Amino acid sequence: MKITVSVTIQADDAAPAVVSDVFTFERATLGPASLGLHLNEAKDLLSAVQEKMVDEQVQVALAEAATCPSCGAAHRHKDTRADVVRTLFGVLRLASPRWWHCRCTPASTATFSPLAELLPERTTPELLYLEAKFAGLVSYGTSAKLLAEVLPLGRPLHATAIRLHAQAVAQRLEDELGEEQFSFIDTCPAQRAELPRPDLPIVVGLDGGYVHCAQQRSRRDGWFEVIAGKAMPATGRASCFGFVQTYDTKPKRRLFEALRAQGMAANQQVTFLTDGGEDIRDLPLYLNAQAEHLLDWFHITMRITVMTNMAKSLRLPPPSADPDLELSPETAAELISEVREDLRRLKWFLWHGNVFRALTTVDGLIGDLEILQPDDEREPGKLLTAVHEFDSYLRANAGRIPNYGERHRAGEAISTAFTESAVNQVISKRMVKKQQMRWTPRGAHLLLQIRTRVLNDQLANDFHRWHPGFTHCSPDAEDLADAAQPSHGFFRSPFLRGPAGRTAEPPGGRTVPEGRGRPGSDPGVDRGGPGGGPPGRACPRPRVVCTAEECRGGLNPGASAVAEVLSHHGAPARGAYRGGAHASSGAANSRH
Numbered sequence: 001m002k003i004t005v006s007v008t009i010q011a012d013d014a015a016p017a018v019v020s021d022v023f024t025f026e027r028a029t030l031g032p033a034s035l036g037l038h039l040n041e042a043k044d045l046l047s048a049v050q051e052k053m054v055d056e057q058v059q060v061a062l063a064e065a066a067t068c069p070s071c072g073a074a075h076r077h078k079d080t081r082a083d084v085v086r087t088l089f090g091v092l093r094l095a096s097p098r099w100w101h102c103r104c105t106p107a108s109t110a111t112f113s114p115l116a117e118l119l120p121e122r123t124t125p126e127l128l129y130l131e132a133k134f135a136g137l138v139s140y141g142t143s144a145k146l147l148a149e150v151l152p153l154g155r156p157l158h159a160t161a162i163r164l165h166a167q168a169v170a171q172r173l174e175d176e177l178g179e180e181q182f183s184f185i186d187t188c189p190a191q192r193a194e195l196p197r198p199d200l201p202i203v204v205g206l207d208g209g210y211v212h213c214a215q216q217r218s219r220r221d222g223w224f225e226v227i228a229g230k231a232m233p234a235t236g237r238a239s240c241f242g243f244v245q246t247y248d249t250k251p252k253r254r255l256f257e258a259l260r261a262q263g264m265a266a267n268q269q270v271t272f273l274t275d276g277g278e279d280i281r282d283l284p285l286y287l288n289a290q291a292e293h294l295l296d297w298f299h300i301t302m303r304i305t306v307m308t309n310m311a312k313s314l315r316l317p318p319p320s321a322d323p324d325l326e327l328s329p330e331t332a333a334e335l336i337s338e339v340r341e342d343l344r345r346l347k348w349f350l351w352h353g354n355v356f357r358a359l360t361t362v363d364g365l366i367g368d369l370e371i372l373q374p375d376d377e378r379e380p381g382k383l384l385t386a387v388h389e390f391d392s393y394l395r396a397n398a399g400r401i402p403n404y405g406e407r408h409r410a411g412e413a414i415s416t417a418f419t420e421s422a423v424n425q426v427i428s429k430r431m432v433k434k435q436q437m438r439w440t441p442r443g444a445h446l447l448l449q450i451r452t453r454v455l456n457d458q459l460a461n462d463f464h465r466w467h468p469g470f471t472h473c474s475p476d477a478e479d480l481a482d483a484a485q486p487s488h489g490f491f492r493s494p495f496l497r498g499p500a501g502r503t504a505e506p507p508g509g510r511t512v513p514e515g516r517g518r519p520g521s522d523p524g525v526d527r528g529g530p531g532g533g534p535p536g537r538a539c540p541r542p543r544v545v546c547t548a549e550e551c552r553g554g555l556n557p558g559a560s561a562v563a564e565v566l567s568h569h570g571a572p573a574r575g576a577y578r579g580g581a582h583a584s585s586g587a588a589n590s591r592h
């Protein structure tokens with residue numbers, strides 16, 4: 001059997017139709033492999049149709065521009081150049097004539113190229129869109145291979161070309177971002193009082209991750225930091241954002257735009273949950289009049305867990321040579337158990353937002369460890385360093401430690417384990433997965449802009465805005481509509497379809513340490529079903545659940561979610577997570 005595909009072109013209603021055969025192929029007996037079109041045939045067919053179609057389009061366009069619009073005289077021909085345009089279906093070499101301007105109208109140049117004016121870009125928007133979209137999801141090299149695999153691109157598309165194109169798209173987005181401002185609050189309390197009642201709070205998580213630096217001059221600058229975040233409204237889908245803080249000049253504007261895109265009203269409450277890192281501490285300032293900035297519970301518990309593990313390996317000190325410093329084994333054992341108990345108390349005080357008692361406990365810990373510490377080499381020394389670090393961490397963030405227990409029972413956000421998932425999603429999966437991936441701050445920053453747009457499913461909209469004729473419709477659009485779940489589902493990011501994790505657990509499970517919990521503050525009493533309210537009644541407010549597909553443990557305080565998430569992606573145990581790096585050891589810190 002011989003099959004011929006022909007193209008029929010009718011320039012306008014009056015003109016006769018022109019039929020031309022563009023492609024012929026043959027088929028023998030029917031079998032699974034011979035059924036229908038093969039990819040290679042489809043590619044050849046598409047590029048043949050493309051050429052035919054483009055020829056006609058170009059001829060029509062040139063015919064329309066051939067005469068002077070004022071006097072009707074034909075433009076005189078100067079010369080012809082070849083314009084190369086990359087499309088999804090092949091590289092086109094278009095004969096682009098240069099014509100003299102008509103003398104009847106003065107012009108700034110002597111000649112003009114009608115085709116070059118109509119087609120100013122060397123790549124069609126749809127190809128550019130797909131290049132950027134793929135690059136946002138997988139490496140530049142893989143993007144090039146994937147596109148070449150399924151499309152008749154013609155001349156091979158190199159990874160470098162994809163990188164440059166994606167960066168150009170990102171730069172265009174960057175140029176559209178408004179000016180940085182010190183404050184984004186432009187209403188007064190009286191004006192805000194007039195506004196209609198806003199939605200439930202938007203929860204914003206901010207966290208840092210690390211990527212390999214391309215220009216490594218010393219061991220210390222092998223990494224640089226990338227900030228990722230996620231903004232979650234009470235209803236509708238979450239959106240993520242990211243930036244390289246050493247490169248970005250407009251981080252506040254970026255965050256503000258992310259919130260505005262979430263429909264943030266001037267009188268709406270915004271809860272920022274961060275790891276308390278110095279660099280992002282000031283970011284939420286003056287973004288919203290009703291903003292509260294809290295230290296997230298996840299990071300506190302992670303640090304306490306690291307210290308608790310160190311305390312577990314504490315051993316009795318060897319007999320000292322100096323009889324004045326001699327510590328009886330009984331006293332040492334007592335001190336060690338005191339240290340372990342203090343760490344448990346510390347977590348409990350912080351869960352209740354009792355910073356004062358927490359700091360007193362830390363002081364006690366330091367005292368005990370100093371007595372235990374014979375020299376810097378052994379465990380008490382390491383633990384002492386960690387406790388000192390935790391002390392400064394608490395002091396620096398004292399104003400951002402709420403009563404987590406109370407918030408938890410009220411169904412309010414207390415943790416950014418979901419941001420850990422944002423870090424993982426925005427950074428690790430694309431940028432840290434392979435150890436050999438190395439980045440410049442600019443390259444990483446621009447890629448982040450593309451990646452977050454892809455993950456938020458906004459990139460197609462940007463292309464629609466730039467190119468009114470752009471009709472590409474993202475295939476996920478419908479999925480995403482389904483995924484935009486109301487209320488309880490709101491922490492379930494539409495692009496992370498893992499099972500919903502458990503709700504947060506207070507420290508130490510449901511048991512209250514003797515005489516430690518404040519009256520009526522037992523976090524184990526009033527928790528019903530996963531919704532938080534009594535079983536069988538719908539919870540009026542959404543709760544924080546970790547939904548990262550990698551995070552099996554939900555929001556378990558102290559769960560080694562970071563280690564778990566990292567190991568899934570082959571990221572270095574030290575380095576990819578700021579929290580993990582701080583909490584694990586001083587050595588990890590020095591690498592950054």
Ligand SMILES: [Zn+2]
Binds near residue numbers: 070071073105
């Ligand atoms: Zn003229």
